[in-house]
Amino acid sequence: MTPLLEVNDLKMHFPVREGLFLRASKFNRAVDGVNLHVAPGETLGLVGESGCGKSTLGRCITRLYQPTSGEIKFRDQDISRMRNRDLLPLRRDIQMIFQDPLESLNARHTVGEILEEPLIIHKMGNRQERQKRVAELLNQVGLPARSVTRYPFEFSGGQRQRIGIARAIALKPSLIVCDEPVSALDVSIQSQILNLLVELQQELNLAYLFIAHDLAVVKHISDRIAIMYLGRIVESGPGEALYRNPQHPYTQSLISAIPVPDPHQKSQRILLKGDVPSPINPPSGCRFHTRCPRATQICKEQEPVLTAQPETGGLVTACHHAGPA
Numbered sequence: 001m002t003p004l005l006e007v008n009d010l011k012m013h014f015p016v017r018e019g020l021f022l023r024a025s026k027f028n029r030a031v032d033g034v035n036l037h038v039a040p041g042e043t044l045g046l047v048g049e050s051g052c053g054k055s056t057l058g059r060c061i062t063r064l065y066q067p068t069s070g071e072i073k074f075r076d077q078d079i080s081r082m083r084n085r086d087l088l089p090l091r092r093d094i095q096m097i098f099q100d101p102l103e104s105l106n107a108r109h110t111v112g113e114i115l116e117e118p119l120i121i122h123k124m125g126n127r128q129e130r131q132k133r134v135a136e137l138l139n140q141v142g143l144p145a146r147s148v149t150r151y152p153f154e155f156s157g158g159q160r161q162r163i164g165i166a167r168a169i170a171l172k173p174s175l176i177v178c179d180e181p182v183s184a185l186d187v188s189i190q191s192q193i194l195n196l197l198v199e200l201q202q203e204l205n206l207a208y209l210f211i212a213h214d215l216a217v218v219k220h221i222s223d224r225i226a227i228m229y230l231g232r233i234v235e236s237g238p239g240e241a242l243y244r245n246p247q248h249p250y251t252q253s254l255i256s257a258i259p260v261p262d263p264h265q266k267s268q269r270i271l272l273k274g275d276v277p278s279p280i281n282p283p284s285g286c287r288f289h290t291r292c293p294r295a296t297q298i299c300k301e302q303e304p305v306l307t308a309q310p311e312t313g314g315l316v317t318a319c320h321h322a323g324p325a
């Protein structure tokens with residue numbers, strides 16, 4: 001199937017300004033050569049530790065950021081260098097849901113105004129038609145019709161995320177970048193929001209790039225999962241294969257950290273050495289070598305490329321010593 005979204009060798013390097021004249025002598029390589037693709041109606045889970053560049057990647061794809069280099073192809077058109085003016089039609093089709101809805105929703109506007117705003121910007125319908133659409137959106141996300149006159153602070157965290165979701169689907173997009181949409185919510189509410197996202201996906205044929213720092217969250221909702229470490233994808237493939245038979249030691253350590261519900265089943269936690277290095281000065285060769293239990297000389301010298309792993313059900317892995325744990 002032709003991908004809806006294709007990202008090739010994408011880089012986002014933030015200048016680090018220092019000294020009296022705030023000159024940029026260094027760069028934070030937040031995203032440093034990412035390749036990925038998402039098919040229509042598919043969910044790609046993007047997982048990695050805090051600071052590995054997930055949000056930056058999501059913001060490049062939605063073109064909140066102008067990437068430093070690389071390609072972002074949406075419906076076969078490279079949008080990575082598009083000017084703001086030309087991006088308007090695209091902003092209808094690619095939306096974003098944020099971790100903290102309170103921060104992303106305008107606190108001085110009522111829910112009705114928040115949901116009507118994108119319809120006004122994109123000149124959709126007259127006032128009456130827009131109000132009808134707002135009522136329909138509230139219904140779709142499971143909020144009462146009377147919410148239109150209320151303000152975001154009057155809602156609970158989960159309800160606020162429902163407002164964020166309603167706003168994201170208002171323009172009938174085909175791709176939504178979900179940036180840790182349930183991380184700030186209680187566990188019981190998390191599953192309600194995840195279920196809502198799955199229902200809407202089926203109803204509206206939405207594709208999701210679902211960002212999370214926790215593999216357990218994306219496990220049940222992702223068709224495929226990509227694991228990110230220090231600005232790069234280190235392993236990806238169908239969710240089921242990635243859980244059952246991960247080949248990258250970093251994926252293996254993330255999976256070993258997921259609590260096992262059955263107390264009789266033993267889980268061998270794979271602990272990593274040290275902390276995540278700085279993306280300002282990433283390690284040579286394989287970026288993961290400083291923390292990797294399998295690292296040898298070649299890992300310090302040569303950067304591994306993503307390579308298909310035979311008999312793993314479709315995993316691609318960037319590791320000189322890829323193999324089962």
Ligand SMILES: Nc1ncnc2c1ncn2[C@@H]1O[C@H](COP(=O)(O)OP(=O)(O)OP(=O)(O)O)[C@@H](O)[C@H]1O
Pocket residue numbers: 014028030048049050051052053054055056057213279
């Ligand atoms: N606007 C920005 N300007 C400069 N540096 C930034 C900016 N946004 C992010 N960074 C840096 O880029 C790196 C990646 O950050 P990013 O937020 O993308 O990671 P993340 O994986 O989403 O982490 P988290 O889960 O904590 O949000 C970090 O070192 C961060 O400090």
